[in-house]
Amino acid sequence: MTIGQGNLLGTLRDRYSDPLLTVLTVLLVFEMFVVAPLQASGIEIFQALGVFAALAMLSGVLILSGSPIALLALFAAISMNVLVIVLRLRGTPTAFDLPLVAAAWLILSITLGAVVGRAVFASGAINYHRIVGAVLLYLLIALAFVALFVFVGVLVPKAFSGLVLEDNASFTSSAIYFSFVTLTTVGYGDIVPVHPIARSLCNLEAICGQLYPATLLARIVTLEVGSRG
Numbered sequence: 471m472t473i474g475q476g477n478l479l480g481t482l483r484d485r486y487s488d489p490l491l492t493v494l495t496v497l498l499v500f501e502m503f504v505v506a507p508l509q510a511s512g513i514e515i516f517q518a519l520g521v522f523a524a525l526a527m528l529s530g531v532l533i534l535s536g537s538p539i540a541l542l543a544l545f546a547a548i549s550m551n552v553l554v555i556v557l558r559l560r561g562t563p564t565a566f567d568l569p570l571v572a573a574a575w576l577i578l579s580i581t582l583g584a585v586v587g588r589a590v591f592a593s594g595a596i597n598y599h600r601i602v603g604a605v606l607l608y609l610l611i612a613l614a615f616v617a618l619f620v621f622v623g624v625l626v627p628k629a630f631s632g633l634v635l636e637d638n639a640s641f642t643s644s645a646i647y648f649s650f651v652t653l654t655t656v657g658y659g660d661i662v663p664v665h666p667i668a669r670s671l672c673n674l675e676a677i678c679g680q681l682y683p684a685t686l687l688a689r690i691v692t693l694e695v696g697s698r699g
Contacts (some may be wrong), residue, residue: 473648475512477638487533487534487589488597488599488600488603489590489599490530490533490534490599490605491534491586491589491590491600491602491606492598492599492602493530494527494530494531494534494582494586494603494606495525495602495603495605495606495609496581497523497526497527497530498527498582498606498609498610498613499609500523501520501523501524501697502609502613502646505519505520505523506642506643506646507643508692509642509643519556521548521551521552521590521673524548524551525548526540527544527582528544528545528548528646530620531544531581531582531585534585534586534589535585535588537585537681540581540584540585541579543577543581544577544578544581544582546574546577547573547574547575547577547578547581548574548578550570550571550577551574551575553570554567554570554571554574558637564661567637568620568624568635568637568641569620569621571620571622571642572617572618572621573617573618575613575614575616575617575620576614576617576618578613579610579613579614579617580614581613582606582610582674582686583607583610583611586603586606586607586610587607589603589606590603590604591693591694593693593697594694594697596690596693596697596699601690604686604690606682607682607686608653608682611653611675611678611679611682612646612650612653612675613646613649615649615652615653615671615675616645616646616649619633619645619648619649619668619671620635620645621634622665622667622668622671623668626665626667626668628664628665629663629664629665629667629668630648630661630662630665631661631662631663631664632660632662633645633648635638641666644661648661649675652672652675652676652679652696653675653676653678653679654679655676655679655680656659663685
């Protein structure tokens with residue numbers, strides 16, 4: 471990256487850092503709650519829209535963080551997802567497709583979480599965009615556990631009752647649904663963890679879902695009081 475490019479990114483970051491938190495949140499919501507269920511309904515064109523949304527997120531993270539490591543990590547995650555999509559379209563799926571997608575989701579959630587968390591919880595006054603960014607962090611917790619659930623399902627067959635581990639869009643939608651049901655401790659009971667490792671992960675996600683709002687509220691109040699002092 472040249473000095474001129476660094477100065478340009480710095481200028482964009484200073485101007486658009488907070489609005490980008492809202493943009494990234496909208497893009498992830500689109501991926502998880504629009505693209506995934508519509509793919510599960512058999513509308514394949516939304517795979518392409520999902521890729522475009524992921525590329526837009528990549529651009530946003532580049533501006534928000536300016537970190538080449540974060541950029542490379544997200545580029546690797548998107549590339550892994552694109553590779554799986556291409557293999558599916560060619561009709562040559564492999565046994566590594568699901569673990570590859572899960573690894574991509576985990577990389578995405580950790581990298582994006584680190585970048586967004588740094589912006590949300592930085593010192594300064596709290597505004598609308600930073601609150602939306604905090605919501606994005608909550609969504610990323612669920613996404614990370616989706617990836618972990620997939621890993622457990624691959625390694626331990628029938629670890630979940632009611633969740634069939636298949637390489638298709640329907641499974642993706644069901645895994646996202648189950649993760650949010652667990653994170654919010656709703657527990658409808660249609661999907662149940664059976665294996666001890668699966669149950670342990672569900673317990674951990676439920677704890678995160680309960681502690682995060684309280685921790686977030688405390689941090690936001692602290693930042694707001696500090697900015698006024």
